[in-house]
Amino acid sequence: MSLPLSHPALLAADPELASLVGSEELLQSETLRLIPSENYVSAAVLEASGTVLQNKYSEGYAGRRYYEGQQVIDQVETLAINRAKAVFGAEHANVQPYSGSPANLAVYLAFARPGDTVMGMSLPMGGHLTHGWGVSATGTWFRGVQYGVRQDTGVIDFDQVRGLARKERPKLIFCGGTAVPRTIDFAAFAEIAREVDAVLVADIAHIAGLIAGGAHPSPVPYADVISTTTHKTLRGPRGAMLMSRETHAKAIDKAVFPGLQGGPHNQTTAAIAVALHEAAQPAFRDYARAVVANAKALAGELLARGFDLVSGGTDNHLILMDLTPKEVPGKVAAKALDQAGIVVNYNTVPYDPRKPFDPSGIRIGTPSLTSRGLTTEHMPAVADWIDRGVTAAKSGDEGALTKIRAEVSELMAAYPAPGLPTG
Numbered sequence: 001m002s003l004p005l006s007h008p009a010l011l012a013a014d015p016e017l018a019s020l021v022g023s024e025e026l027l028q029s030e031t032l033r034l035i036p037s038e039n040y041v042s043a044a045v046l047e048a049s050g051t052v053l054q055n056k057y058s059e060g061y062a063g064r065r066y067y068e069g070q071q072v073i074d075q076v077e078t079l080a081i082n083r084a085k086a087v088f089g090a091e092h093a094n095v096q097p098y099s100g101s102p103a104n105l106a107v108y109l110a111f112a113r114p115g116d117t118v119m120g121m122s123l124p125m126g127g128h129l130t131h132g133w134g135v136s137a138t139g140t141w142f143r144g145v146q147y148g149v150r151q152d153t154g155v156i157d158f159d160q161v162r163g164l165a166r167k168e169r170p171k172l173i174f175c176g177g178t179a180v181p182r183t184i185d186f187a188a189f190a191e192i193a194r195e196v197d198a199v200l201v202a203d204i205a206h207i208a209g210l211i212a213g214g215a216h217p218s219p220v221p222y223a224d225v226i227s228t229t230t231h232k233t234l235r236g237p238r239g240a241m242l243m244s245r246e247t248h249a250k251a252i253d254k255a256v257f258p259g260l261q262g263g264p265h266n267q268t269t270a271a272i273a274v275a276l277h278e279a280a281q282p283a284f285r286d287y288a289r290a291v292v293a294n295a296k297a298l299a300g301e302l303l304a305r306g307f308d309l310v311s312g313g314t315d316n317h318l319i320l321m322d323l324t325p326k327e328v329p330g331k332v333a334a335k336a337l338d339q340a341g342i343v344v345n346y347n348t349v350p351y352d353p354r355k356p357f358d359p360s361g362i363r364i365g366t367p368s369l370t371s372r373g374l375t376t377e378h379m380p381a382v383a384d385w386i387d388r389g390v391t392a393a394k395s396g397d398e399g400a401l402t403k404i405r406a407e408v409s410e411l412m413a414a415y416p417a418p419g420l421p422t423g
């Protein structure tokens with residue numbers, strides 16, 4: 001496959017970098033991208049993120065900036081905020097956080113003090129680093145206590161969450177995560193948070209697009225604060241947002257700026273606004289539903305091929321596979337699948353006896369392939385490729401991986417990705 005050269009100004013000014021961008025475009029075009037935190041943004045989102053809004057400094061908030069010349073930027077940011085509030089039904093939105101991790105750090109800054117106890121799902125059980133895990137600043141400057149999932153079911157044990165919350169009385173409770181294949185019960189978390197007087201933070205980074213599209217329940221009635229990245233299922237630029245009830249608006253805004261950040265990335269704010277506009281269209285509801293339908297179909301096909309899925313399947317866009325029964329370490333499988341043109345990430349599974357850098361599982365998801373238009377009809381083929389790839393990883397059969405790569409590339413050529421040049 002080859003793609004036409006795009007970005008003429010870049011090509012003229014810096015052919016070396018232009019060629020790297022071209023190579024990445026080709027890679028994204030001809031591979032089957034199954035990393036659940038990735039997606040393809042639309043051409044409109046890409047364009048917005050490459051505009052002259054990039055040139056403007058605008059510390060502060062609309063109508064209260066520390067730099068002049070904000071006649072347009074104020075409108076851009078206000079548009080993004082209003083769209084976020086409308087799409088999610090939130091009372092307040094801050095669209096300035098640079099990414100998901102700084103967004104979460106701003107929540108700590110707003111509601112806790114160094115040394116305070118905070119509670120989140122442990123990283124190896126599916127939580128995110130920024131939910132109080134030891135190696136993160138959030139687990140170093142705060143006292144992180146962690147809940148997990150039950151070993152027999154792979155789902156959250158609310159008796160454990162409640163017991164831990166009563167014992168530790170955390171200031172913050174995070175729900176949501178980075179490898180959670182099941183619906184998050186925001187109401188159950190809210191009940192526990194209320195009982196111990198904690199601020200409930202719903203980190204919906206992974207599922208924001210599903211929530212916007214009505215394919216996952218919303219945390220808005222339950223959570224005090226909602227944190228999300230904008231670049232996963234929401235299909236926006238790399239960025240983040242914080243949403244909350246009006247009562248917490250001041251604390252959140254103050255924590256983001258001047259507490260943690262300087263000037264917002266206005267080109268990203270613009271692209272977030274575009275993504276939110278797209279997420280408000282009826283077609284996005286179809287997309288969100290299709291992401292889940294594809295994930296459920298793929299999970300069914302993998303189970304039929306003897307794969308062990310954490311929690312036995314999925315309710316959302318994400319599947320976590322324990323490859324122990326296949327006798328292939330996650331990293332070996334991920335590297336082999338990459339060679340076969342199938343991009344996944346190796347991942348710990350709950351109660352993993354192996355180390356995080358060499359864990360037992362792989363994590364896959366359907367946001368990207370659904371953006372290309374693949375449907376449940378394609379999932380048997382996808383499962384077959386994964387099955388053959390994992391088998392080849394075990395036997396070291398390079399020829400089998402090359403053959404899969406050709407098959408993957410052929411299918412992908414028939415389903416051009418949004419935002420990429422077509423060859």
Ligand SMILES: Cc1ncc(COP(=O)(O)O)c(C=O)c1O
Nearest residue numbers: 099100101128177178203205229
């Ligand atoms: C649940 C969750 N929160 C926060 C983040 C952090 O986002 P970022 O990588 O943009 O800092 C991630 C990223 O994967 C995530 O999955």
